Amino acid sequence: MYRETDIVQDTSIEGDLIINVGPQHPSTHGVLHLVITLNGETIKKIEPHLGYIHRSIEKMCESLSYRQFIYVTSKMDYLSSHINNHGCALCIENGLQIEVPPRAQAIRVLMDELTRMASHQLWWGANAMDIGALTPFFHAFREREMINDIFEETCGTRLTMNYMVPGGVMADLHPNFQKRVKEFIPHFKSKIVEYDELLTDNIIFQNRTKGIGIISKEDAISYGCTGPVARGSGVYCDVRKLNPYEIYSQLKFDEIIETGGDCFARYMVRMREMKQSLSIIEQLIDVIPEGDFQAKTKAVLKLPKGEFYSQIETARGEFGVYIVSEGGTTPYRIKFRSPGFSNLSALDFMARGSKIGDLIAIMGSLDLVIPDIDR
Amino acid sequence: MPSLENIADIIHTWLNITFNSTTALLIELVIVAVSAIGLFSMLGLILIMMERKVSAYMQVRLGPNRVGPKGMFQTVADTLKLMVKEGMTPNGADKFLFNLAPFIVMIVAMVILAPLAFAKNFQLWDLNIGILFVASVSSVSVIGILMAGWASNNKYSLLGAMRSGAQIVSYELSAGLSIITIVILTGSLKISTIIQSQSDGWWIFKGHIPALIAFVIFIIAVTAETNRAPFDLAEAESELTAGFHTEYSGMKFALFFLAEYVNIFIVCVLGATLFLGGWMPLHFGTDTRFNELMDYIPSSLWLFGKTFFLIFIIMWFRWTFPRLRIDQLLNLEWKYLLPISMFNLLLTTLMAIMGWHF
Numbered sequence: 001m002y003r004e005t006d007i008v009q010d011t012s013i014e015g016d017l018i019i020n021v022g023p024q025h026p027s028t029h030g031v032l033h034l035v036i037t038l039n040g041e042t043i044k045k046i047e048p049h050l051g052y053i054h055r056s057i058e059k060m061c062e063s064l065s066y067r068q069f070i071y072v073t074s075k076m077d078y079l080s081s082h083i084n085n086h087g088c089a090l091c092i093e094n095g096l097q098i099e100v101p102p103r104a105q106a107i108r109v110l111m112d113e114l115t116r117m118a119s120h121q122l123w124w125g126a127n128a129m130d131i132g133a134l135t136p137f138f139h140a141f142r143e144r145e146m147i148n149d150i151f152e153e154t155c156g157t158r159l160t161m162n163y164m165v166p167g168g169v170m171a172d173l174h175p176n177f178q179k180r181v182k183e184f185i186p187h188f189k190s191k192i193v194e195y196d197e198l199l200t201d202n203i204i205f206q207n208r209t210k211g212i213g214i215i216s217k218e219d220a221i222s223y224g225c226t227g228p229v230a231r232g233s234g235v236y237c238d239v240r241k242l243n244p245y246e247i248y249s250q251l252k253f254d255e256i257i258e259t260g261g262d263c264f265a266r267y268m269v270r271m272r273e274m275k276q277s278l279s280i281i282e283q284l285i286d287v288i289p290e291g292d293f294q295a296k297t298k299a300v301l302k303l304p305k306g307e308f309y310s311q312i313e314t315a316r317g318e319f320g321v322y323i324v325s326e327g328g329t330t331p332y333r334i335k336f337r338s339p340g341f342s343n344l345s346a347l348d349f350m351a352r353g354s355k356i357g358d359l360i361a362i363m364g365s366l367d368l369v370i371p372d373i374d375r
Numbered sequence: 376m377p378s379l380e381n382i383a384d385i386i387h388t389w390l391n392i393t394f395n396s397t398t399a400l401l402i403e404l405v406i407v408a409v410s411a412i413g414l415f416s417m418l419g420l421i422l423i424m425m426e427r428k429v430s431a432y433m434q435v436r437l438g439p440n441r442v443g444p445k446g447m448f449q450t451v452a453d454t455l456k457l458m459v460k461e462g463m464t465p466n467g468a469d470k471f472l473f474n475l476a477p478f479i480v481m482i483v484a485m486v487i488l489a490p491l492a493f494a495k496n497f498q499l500w501d502l503n504i505g506i507l508f509v510a511s512v513s514s515v516s517v518i519g520i521l522m523a524g525w526a527s528n529n530k531y532s533l534l535g536a537m538r539s540g541a542q543i544v545s546y547e548l549s550a551g552l553s554i555i556t557i558v559i560l561t562g563s564l565k566i567s568t569i570i571q572s573q574s575d576g577w578w579i580f581k582g583h584i585p586a587l588i589a590f591v592i593f594i595i596a597v598t599a600e601t602n603r604a605p606f607d608l609a610e611a612e613s614e615l616t617a618g619f620h621t622e623y624s625g626m627k628f629a630l631f632f633l634a635e636y637v638n639i640f641i642v643c644v645l646g647a648t649l650f651l652g653g654w655m656p657l658h659f660g661t662d663t664r665f666n667e668l669m670d671y672i673p674s675s676l677w678l679f680g681k682t683f684f685l686i687f688i689i690m691w692f693r694w695t696f697p698r699l700r701i702d703q704l705l706n707l708e709w710k711y712l713l714p715i716s717m718f719n720l721l722l723t724t725l726m727a728i729m730g731w732h733f
Contacts, residue, residue, distance in 0.1 A: 132698025
């Protein structure tokens with residue numbers, strides 16, 4: 001809801017310029033509202049104002065059954081709805097001690113990695129657009145479209161899939177799935193070279209991102225950064241490695257670490273992660289085990305009394321699901337730990353003293369998805 | 376095929392026979408004004424369409440393809456939309472300056488058309504300080520932009536205008552110095568003389584490396600001067616929403632938009648005139664058959680061909696490069712382009728004195 005009083009106009013100190021970036025702004029990618037105090041072009045302070053699209057998802061979940069509430073989480077981080085669903089399903093499976101069949105585990109990992117790639121592709125285009133290059137966005141969407149088509153065939157939707165359910169996945173893979181993914185792998189391998197030629201090696205892009213928005217390892221940890229933002233500062237925080245779920249412990253992949261701590265390091269983490277995801281998919285696509293795609297579960301799930309937590313690595317960082325159960329059919333209390341919120345909290349620290357253009361580059365490198373921050 | 380020169384001559388003679396000389400002059404002025412406005416709007420239509428198609432080609436998509444054959448009338452439809460839109464003036468804006476600014480920017484773009492030679496002997500006003508006139512009038516447009524940014528009563532506009540002021544004033548130096556390079560080689564500020572001096576070869580071929588350096592610097596500087604990406608900091612869509620024209624809508628916005636494209640056209644005509652021989656056809660040494668073949672192509676086509684080639688390059692920049700930051704932009708000018716231009720100027724002077732060029 002928009003109120004006139006939200007827009008801050010007063011200047012506290014003489015000579016400071018206060019600018020409202022958002023709620024509607026081309027590069028906040030959503031309704032994020034930043035109140036920036038400027039001295040000329042130099043940023044003195046950033047204050048994020050949240051709450052424009054707060055839907056109280058956590059409260060809503062309390063009135064939904066354990067099968068139902070998963071679907072709401074698709075609308076949080078809409079770019080990684082598979083992974084959000086997966087995180088919630090993991091938490092319920094932990095509580096009920098459900099054994100997920102190997103086929104479902106493989107499918108889940110495949111879908112997660114495809115989601116990660118699609119999300120990083122969108123980020124790559126949007127980040128380039130923030131920095132002023134408009135063409136990469138369309139190139140990124142060309143590849144993302146192929147992944148969305150793959151999702152559409154198997155899951156029926158392209159964005160909010162609702163495919164992961166407690167005990168496995170909702171339906172079996174489409175017969176075309178393996179063929180489509182095998183077509184996508186060589187296509188993307190040739191295109192990621194193009195990505196590097198177009199943007200990574202560009203001198204202007206490197207000047208705009210190297211040494212900008214530096215956050216040290218210690219600060220990244222104390223701000224609670226996770227995912228590529230923390231890994232760009234040299235923090236080992238990949239949940240897939242630290243606390244492996246599903247079949248990640250059997251797969252060969254590297255945790256990408258860069259030590260620069262600047263926008264370019266975060267950029268490189270994501271670019272290299274896309275290649276890692278591709279290699280995971282390559283390892284798995286030919287050896288999807290046969291069997292059930294869903295474990296046999298009761299129609300009405302009831303978690304035993306207690307507290308349950310599970311964590312999962314989304315494209316943006318660690319996504320945590322914390323459920324308090326009183327033994328009923330609905331959760332007593334639920335809390336999501338979303339990666340975007342913690343990453344956004346470091347924005348002020350990163351951007352102080354830099355220019356407006358840098359702020360946009362830093363925001364691009366944080367890969368913010370606003371519905372994830374504002375649940 | 377009659378050349379533009381012949382048509383102009385025929386009209387001039389006919390008017391002078393039919394009317395007395397004062398009336399004939401007045402009618403000629405009206406014709407000139409109408410054709411200038413006609414060229415202006417045609418350029419708007421063609422260049423915007425070209426930009427959209429070029430960008431679509433680079434971005435693996437089709438571009439406009441619904442209105443008219445191959446979407447050719449899309450720009451016309453857009454113009455109609457802009458005409459019927461309400462021209463809003465924000466609260467607290469300086470109304471007079473706010474409404475004046477787009478006209479200043481457009482009038483400047485129109486006035487610069489005067490000394491440009493569009494074909495052989497086809498020129499509105501061949502004044503003896505032609506290049507100086509273009510350089511000086513074009514710097515007035517920054518006043519329009521500053522005025523727009525200041526009068527809008529919007530912080531984004533103000534920041535955009537501030538950036539634009541710093542940028543245009545800086546890059547004018549490099550553009551001016553690279554123009555002077557050719558003036559030194561030619562020995563004249565008159566545009567017809569500059570073109571005539573290239574009858575045995577374009578300056579980019581004749582002027583050795585200094586002319587080549589000057590050409591590259593000229594292209595970079597004029598891209599910055601026309602506020603095009605990668606130097607579009609004054610508009611910087613992702614940072615300042617639309618920079619100095621954030622608050623403009625309807626036809627007032629359209630005038631800014633049109634002026635931008637006409638400015639691109641003008642600087643590209645200038646580039647073609649200075650470095651690529653204006654309307655001079657391409658000639659190779661003593662290969663007379665090739666040279667005669669080239670002469671058959673009308674001179675206006677030569678100029679427009681070269682101009683659109685340069686425009687394509689500038690569009691190519693826009694759809695490939697990310698945007699620079701304001702301090703990097705000014706560093707590029709003051710730390711690199713300006714010293715190189717200065718050195719290049721000395722080199723050219725030496726070359727001109729010693730007569731080393733062809």
